[in-house]
Amino acid sequence: MCGNLEEVIYRLINENNKVVRLAVLPFGALLTILFIISQILLFGRIPMAEREYDVTVIGGGPGGYVAAIRAAQLGMKVGLIEREKLGGVCLNWGCIPSKALLKSAELYNTMKKSQEFGITHTGLSYDFPKIITRSRGVADRVSKGVEYLMRKNKIETVFGTAKLTEKNSIEITKDGKVTDTIKTKILFLLPAADRALFQE
Numbered sequence: 001m002c003g004n005l006e007e008v009i010y011r012l013i014n015e016n017n018k019v020v021r022l023a024v025l026p027f028g029a030l031l032t033i034l035f036i037i038s039q040i041l042l043f044g045r046i047p048m049a050e051r052e053y054d055v056t057v058i059g060g061g062p063g064g065y066v067a068a069i070r071a072a073q074l075g076m077k078v079g080l081i082e083r084e085k086l087g088g089v090c091l092n093w094g095c096i097p098s099k100a101l102l103k104s105a106e107l108y109n110t111m112k113k114s115q116e117f118g119i120t121h122t123g124l125s126y127d128f129p130k131i132i133t134r135s136r137g138v139a140d141r142v143s144k145g146v147e148y149l150m151r152k153n154k155i156e157t158v159f160g161t162a163k164l165t166e167k168n169s170i171e172i173t174k175d176g177k178v179t180d181t182i183k184t185k186i187l188f189l190l191p192a193a194d195r196a197l198f199q200e
């Protein structure tokens with residue numbers, strides 16, 4: 001019986017290596033899991049990836065995402081770092097949502113003198129929370145559009161706060177923890193005045 005078993009295992013190993021592969025697979029997975037657990041215990045974080053780009057753009061506002069797209073179109077490997085939402089101030093808080101608010105104000109004003117246009121209505125009021133909700137919805141849609149543009153141009157978006165550590169090296173933190181390090185050949189700083197970029 002034992003002899004038979006040895007013979008079967010011997011045949012399996014020599015004939016198609018299945019046993020070896022079946023044994024190695026879970027062993028490799030186990031080693032990886034043990035490595036990740038040891039890193040979490042030792043350093044309090046999941047081991048971070050070191051990314052490498054030809055061009056790294058810090059800041060996903062109109063300045064940053066346009067620069068990132070152009071660099072990708074020129075054939076470079078591009079990473080874009082953003083600590084909040086793609087689209088920056090313009091798409092999320094400034095230009096776009098403010099124009100959505102202005103549109104509601106404009107419509108309200110037009111409706112006030114609608115009789116001049118031959119349009120009558122009974123009672124005119126506004127719902128401020130609804131106006132805000134619409135404005136936020138427009139901003140979110142446009143920000144998602146930028147996310148799509150990043151994917152389409154094969155730009156890797158890294159969410160977190162960027163800090164320059166040394167020449168051509170950037171550290172990314174999220175919730176106070178370092179999540180990534182980046183090496184880059186070319187660096188664009190779009191929020192150049194942001195102090196977080198240079199803090200010790």
Ligand SMILES: Cc1cc2nc3c(=O)[nH]c(=O)nc-3n(C[C@H](O)[C@H](O)[C@H](O)COP(=O)(O)OP(=O)(O)OC[C@H]3O[C@@H](n4cnc5c(N)ncnc54)[C@H](O)[C@@H]3O)c2cc1C
Pocket residue numbers: 058059060061062063064081082083084085087088089090091093094095096098160161162163190191194196197
């Ligand atoms: C109310 C309002 C209305 C406006 N209306 C108009 C308009 O109609 N037309 C117009 O042309 N302009 C308008 N502007 C101006 C416009 O918003 C700015 O010119 C534009 O956002 C600048 O783009 P930017 O990419 O240089 O910077 P930002 O839009 O400020 O983008 C910088 C990005 O970098 C990110 N960032 C900063 N520091 C870090 C870091 N350390 N790590 C990672 N990410 C970081 C920020 O989160 C941000 O998303 C308006 C502004 C406001 C406030």
